[in-house]
Structures are given as structure tokens and as C-alpha cells.
Amino acid sequence: MAMQMPPPPPASDRPILVVDDDAKIRTLVRAYLEREGHRVVVAADGREALRRFEETAPSLVVLDLMLPLLDGLDVCRVLRRDSDVPILMLSARSAVAERIRGLEEGADDYLPKPFSPAELVLRVKALLRRSALAERGTPGVDERAVSVLTHGDLTVDPARHEVRRGDEILPVTHVEFRLLERLLRADGRVLSRDQLLDAVYGADADEVLDRTIDVHIGRLRDKLGDDADQPRYVATVRGVGYRAAPAVTAAAAATGSVAPGAGSRVD
Numbered sequence: 001m002a003m004q005m006p007p008p009p010p011a012s013d014r015p016i017l018v019v020d021d022d023a024k025i026r027t028l029v030r031a032y033l034e035r036e037g038h039r040v041v042v043a044a045d046g047r048e049a050l051r052r053f054e055e056t057a058p059s060l061v062v063l064d065l066m067l068p069l070l071d072g073l074d075v076c077r078v079l080r081r082d083s084d085v086p087i088l089m090l091s092a093r094s095a096v097a098e099r100i101r102g103l104e105e106g107a108d109d110y111l112p113k114p115f116s117p118a119e120l121v122l123r124v125k126a127l128l129r130r131s132a133l134a135e136r137g138t139p140g141v142d143e144r145a146v147s148v149l150t151h152g153d154l155t156v157d158p159a160r161h162e163v164r165r166g167d168e169i170l171p172v173t174h175v176e177f178r179l180l181e182r183l184l185r186a187d188g189r190v191l192s193r194d195q196l197l198d199a200v201y202g203a204d205a206d207e208v209l210d211r212t213i214d215v216h217i218g219r220l221r222d223k224l225g226d227d228a229d230q231p232r233y234v235a236t237v238r239g240v241g242y243r244a245a246p247a248v249t250a251a252a253a254a255t256g257s258v259a260p261g262a263g264s265r266v267d
Contacts, residue, residue: 015039016124017058019049019075020090021067029062032117033124046070050078058085060127062120065091065102073105080106084173086127090115103215108175130200131174149184151244152232154224156181165224175200176220179213183234183244192241217242 016038018029023044030040041056043049046067053061061079065072076087089107102110109123149156155164161177163170172180182199183191191199193213200216217234220226226233235245 014059015041015056016060016062017041017043017049017052017056018062019043019046019052019067019072020062020064021045022064025064025090028117029120032121036121036125038124044068046072046075049075053079053083053085059131060086060088060124062088062090062124063107065089073102076102076105076107080173082171084171086131086174088120088123088127100211100215103212104218106173106219108173149181151184154233156184170223172220172223175216176223179216179220180234183242186244188244188246190237190240190243196241213242 016033018026018033018040019042020026020029021044026042026044030042033040041052041058043052047069049061049063049067050070052058063072063075067075072089072091076089079085079087087107087109089102089110090113091102091110092113108127111120111123147158149158153166156162156177157164158181161174163172163177163180178200179196182196196213200213217236221228221231221234224233228236231245233245235243237243
């Protein structure tokens with residue numbers, strides 16, 4: 001089910017979409033978010049959520065996992081085909097495995113039920129803040145930080161927030177983009193999960209599961225068409241973290257050869 005949507009208006013003009021089959025929870029979350037000045041639209045099931053998403057182009061989605069007609073994971077998958085809108089997933093299933101599963105499907109954060117409405121508001125603020133920073137870039141950075149990066153057949157353009165593999169634009173999320181950019185700028189140095197959490201989440205890193213980085217790296221590899229066992233772009237250093245793999249040109253990849261000392265380049 002592909003979703004064709006026009007470019008959304010600025011985030012400040014867009015509502016937050018709250019999706020939950022429990023009317024009391026919808027009312028509670030709506031009240032707390034509206035108290036903070038957010039405009040809110042609601043949906044009670046997965047199909048209505050997709051309709052409301054197309055109609056309103058929300059700046060963020062608060063999404064319950066257990067929904068009638070179409071569950072939260074399916075909704076998340078559909079949204080991720082065409083959009084990198086921040087998604088905060090809610091669920092009564094608080095096990096770490098369930099949280100990881102939600103992140104694997106594209107959620108940016110996960111809040112188990114029962115939850116504190118005040119905590120939900122804080123997490124929404126953090127997600128919107130990170131999304132806004134990714135859209136406009138970080139003020140005060142030097143010229144290098146906005147320079148185009150190349151790595152083999154990859155081109156990473158911070159000004160356009162765009163990743164290309166050859167002529168193909170890859171649909172990476174804000175988090176995936178920042179991870180890839182940080183790894184390439186490290187120029188082959190190994191970055192720990194904590195370093196990557198800090199790079200992606202900043203002051204909010206302490207609230208994020210360590211495994212979150214592994215999930216995002218897995219999703220990034222899928223979009224890059226990368227093989228964890230024979231990486232062209234992102235290499236795992238077991239027990240330590242991740243680094244950019246030695247850059248491989250398309251011709252070298254076809255023959256299985258890698259140029260010695262090859263790495264990322266800033267243009």
C-alpha cells in the first residue's frame with residue numbers, strides 16, 4: 001500500500017497524530033499535548049490512522065502497538081515506506097524484545113504502558129527537537145560539517161539531507177542519516193555505541209536503550225544493501241562499536257577487490 005503525499009508544510013504548522021483504540025488514552029494524551037500548545041488529531045484504529053496521516057501530514061505520530069483492523073507495527077511499516085516522520089510507539093508489552101521489535105519496524109522511541117503523561121510530553125518534545133535540528137541543520141557548524149561526503153558509490157549531502165547510492169536516492173530517516181554521516185566523518189575510526197548515541201540523540205542519549213543503535217544500524221544496512229559479513233559501508237567492530245568500512249568502488253565490488261587504504265572523502 002504505497003502512499004503518495006505532497007511535500008508537508010512546516011512542522012510548526014502540522015498537528016500531532018495520536019493513534020489508540022482506548023478513548024480514555026486518546027483524550028488524556030490529547031489534553032496534555034494541547035496544554036503544551038500542540039494541535040492534535042486522533043485515530044482509533046490502524047486504517048483510520050493512515051487516512052488521517054495522509055489528510056494532515058502530522059509532525060509526529062504517537063502510535064499504539066495493539067490496534068484493531070491494522071496493528072501498530074503494520075502502520076509503522078507503511079509510514080516508513082514514504083516518510084521519516086518521528087514515531088513514538090506505545091504498548092502494554094514492556095519487554096525489551098517488544099521495544100526492539102518496534103524500533104526495528106521504524107519507531108524512533110518506545111513508551112510502555114502504563115505511562116506518565118508528563119513523560120510522554122517530554123519524549124514528544126525530544127523527538128520534535130531532534131527532527132527540527134535534522135531538518136534545518138545545527139547552527140554554528142564549520143564548513144566541513146555541511147560538506148558533501150563520498151564513500152565509494154555513496155554520496156551524503158548534509159545540506160539536502162540526502163543519501164545517494166549511484167543515481168538512486170535512499171529513503172533514510174533522520175536518525176539513519178546522522179549515524180551514517182557521523183561514521184563517515186570519523187574517517188575509519190571506531191565509534192562506540194555511546195559515542196553514536198551522543199551524536200544522534202545528544203542530551204537525550206541517557207533515555208535511549210543501547211541496543212537502539214544496533215537496530216538503527218541494521219535498518220541503515222538494509223537500505224544501503226550492505227552485508228554485515230562483507231560490509232561496503234558500515235563495519236561492526238565486535239565488542240567495541242562501528243566504523244565506516246573501507247570504501248569500495250562499483251568496479252571493485254564487482255571483482256571482489258578493495259583498494260588499499262580507501263576511505264571516505266569530503267568534497
